[in-house]
Amino acid sequence: MEISEYEQLFLSEAQEILNSSNNVLVELEKEPADTALLNELFRHSHTLKSMAQSMGYEEISKLTHSMEAALALLRSGRLKAEKDTLDLLFNSLDTLSALVEKAGKGDTKRIKVTPLVERFQEIASALPEEERKSIKERKPNSKPADPDRRYTREGQSETQTVRVPLTQLDILMDIAGELLINRIRLAQISQTIEDTSLEEAVTQMSRLTSQLQDEMMQVRLVPLEYIFTPYNRLVRDMAVDQNKEVDLLIEGGDIGLDRGIQDEINEPLLHLLKNAVIHGIEGPEERGRLKKPVRGKIRLIAGRERNFVVIALSDDGRGIDIEEIKEIAVKSGIITGEELAALTPKEVVMLTTTPGYSRVKKVTEAAGRGVGLNASRIKVESFGGTLNIDTRPNEGTTFTIKLPLTMAIVQAMLVGIADETYCIPLSYIAETIKISQKEIKTMEHHEVISYRDTVLPIIRLRDKFGFPSSKRQLPASEITIRVPEMPVVVVEAGSKMVGLVVDSLLGQQETVIKPLTGMLEGIKGASGATILGTGRVALIVDVPALF
Numbered sequence: 001m002e003i004s005e006y007e008q009l010f011l012s013e014a015q016e017i018l019n020s021s022n023n024v025l026v027e028l029e030k031e032p033a034d035t036a037l038l039n040e041l042f043r044h045s046h047t048l049k050s051m052a053q054s055m056g057y058e059e060i061s062k063l064t065h066s067m068e069a070a071l072a073l074l075r076s077g078r079l080k081a082e083k084d085t086l087d088l089l090f091n092s093l094d095t096l097s098a099l100v101e102k103a104g105k106g107d108t109k110r111i112k113v114t115p116l117v118e119r120f121q122e123i124a125s126a127l128p129e130e131e132r133k134s135i136k137e138r139k140p141n142s143k144p145a146d147p148d149r150r151y152t153r154e155g156q157s158e159t160q161t162v163r164v165p166l167t168q169l170d171i172l173m174d175i176a177g178e179l180l181i182n183r184i185r186l187a188q189i190s191q192t193i194e195d196t197s198l199e200e201a202v203t204q205m206s207r208l209t210s211q212l213q214d215e216m217m218q219v220r221l222v223p224l225e226y227i228f229t230p231y232n233r234l235v236r237d238m239a240v241d242q243n244k245e246v247d248l249l250i251e252g253g254d255i256g257l258d259r260g261i262q263d264e265i266n267e268p269l270l271h272l273l274k275n276a277v278i279h280g281i282e283g284p285e286e287r288g289r290l291k292k293p294v295r296g297k298i299r300l301i302a303g304r305e306r307n308f309v310v311i312a313l314s315d316d317g318r319g320i321d322i323e324e325i326k327e328i329a330v331k332s333g334i335i336t337g338e339e340l341a342a343l344t345p346k347e348v349v350m351l352t353t354t355p356g357y358s359r360v361k362k363v364t365e366a367a368g369r370g371v372g373l374n375a376s377r378i379k380v381e382s383f384g385g386t387l388n389i390d391t392r393p394n395e396g397t398t399f400t401i402k403l404p405l406t407m408a409i410v411q412a413m414l415v416g417i418a419d420e421t422y423c424i425p426l427s428y429i430a431e432t433i434k435i436s437q438k439e440i441k442t443m444e445h446h447e448v449i450s451y452r453d454t455v456l457p458i459i460r461l462r463d464k465f466g467f468p469s470s471k472r473q474l475p476a477s478e479i480t481i482r483v484p485e486m487p488v489v490v491v492e493a494g495s496k497m498v499g500l501v502v503d504s505l506l507g508q509q510e511t512v513i514k515p516l517t518g519m520l521e522g523i524k525g526a527s528g529a530t531i532l533g534t535g536r537v538a539l540i541v542d543v544p545a546l547f
Contacts, residue, residue: 252302
């Protein structure tokens with residue numbers, strides 16, 4: 001086989017090795033004498049060097065060779081893991097990442113590794129002559145390794161594990177979705193035709209398509225460590241930039257989440273990590289005054305709750321000052337003093353996720369534009385998730401993100417509005433209730449109802465989507481006689497809750513989400529569409545956009 005056929009596999013594995021190497025190096029910086037970490041970093045360098053040689057990437061091979069030789073001296077104890085050496089290793093990993101990225105574009109020559117190689121030699125030059133030879137005399141193996149052997153893992157045949165492009169999985173998921181739509185249509189047809197054989201066939205098809213869906217969803221689930229792995233290096237670099245000492249503890253990296261959602265949720269998590277390092281964790285002196293450990297801690301913990309993944313990111317920093325939030329929110333024009341007085345403490349904290357909120361007075365590359373938390377909330381909610389914030393003064397802050405396992409197929413409630421059907425994802429629904437017209441009151445030009453000892457605003461979806469108004473002007477004495485109770489779907493997103501008034505409830509159904517494109521892309525209040533068993537198209541309500 002041609003070596004070029006292994007290029008994508010090389011790029012993928014090389015990036016995994018570099019991510020792992022960064023994590024090991026971050027730990028080595030804390031424990032310079034840990035030989036186990038040195039051994040692991042040496043293995044990573046050796047593996048990447050062999051891979052680069054087999055692919056003919058000379059610059060990557062040359063730099064990893066110098067790293068490997070220096071790490072050999074570190075392992076033997078003849079060279080100490082001092083700051084200059086560790087910084088050089090960090091810089092080398094950054095350069096290797098750039099080289100791997102360029103390798104995918106066939107352009108590695110523009111990045112020169114000679115200065116780094118010379119620096120490794122300079123560090124070794126302080127050693128006795130016989131020990132310097134270990135760097136100078138060791139030459140990279142010029143004979144390319146057998147790529148077939150390079151990419152066959154020891155003790156594992158190639159047929160046991162394969163790498164599949166995400167686009168192919170998307171196509172298979174689309175086909176599974178189409179099967180689901182046709183299964184629903186067949187089920188409805190079988191209900192109108194009394195045929196035992198047809199009913200049995202539909203039952204069998206339902207079982208098989210459900211099994212296919214489940215397997216496809218499992219295939220698309222990728223361990224969260226796919227995006228978690230680079231975070232240790234990110235936190236380390238940001239802490240150094242902020243003159244702080246911060247440790248990142250990660251748990252639940254083996255929890256699976258749809259790869260497509262992971263790619264999109266990575267940015268919000270990066271925003272939250274930056275927020276924790278910049279705003280949450282105090283500097284060493286302040287932590288000393290508060291009698292806290294000098295090194296701050298950030299915990300990133302993932303877990304499963306039924307069909308959801310919950311990611312909690314917490315720090316042991318200063319927490320969020322509620323009074324400061326109020327002051328900034330009013331000064332920034334985000335909210336008025338009167339509106340602020342009506343908010344609960346939790347709602348006040350969520351003001352930090354509104355556009356334009358920022359407590360940083362000077363804009364820097366890392367922060368200060370007031371878009372980080374707002375962008376994070378919008379992105380999370382766009383996937384049917386929620387973002388909550390819990391904070392305690394001088395104890396820390398916890399950001400909790402709740403996400404569906406997948407967005408390709410979701411459970412939804414079908415509701416009738418006029419002569420159309422709409423879908424509301426079950427992940428947003430708290431419950432359904434029925435109300436009468438006389439229960440609706442007006443408060444500050446908004447319709448509300450009494451709900452569980454609170455005031456719940458309501459939205460009439462007829463009005464929202466441009467249908468003739470559902471409001472009926474009748475004498476109070478006739479309301480209970482002539483107007484039936486109206487169904488209300490109580491939905492919540494984040495800390496907000498609202499009641500959606502609909503004409504009818506049509507039951508629950510699995511729905512395949514299709515994106516809105518072209519002229520339909522700008523429809524407000526709709527996040528996508530699906531095809532019902534009748535063959536008609538139904539819009540999926542974008543619940544967060546209604547608030």
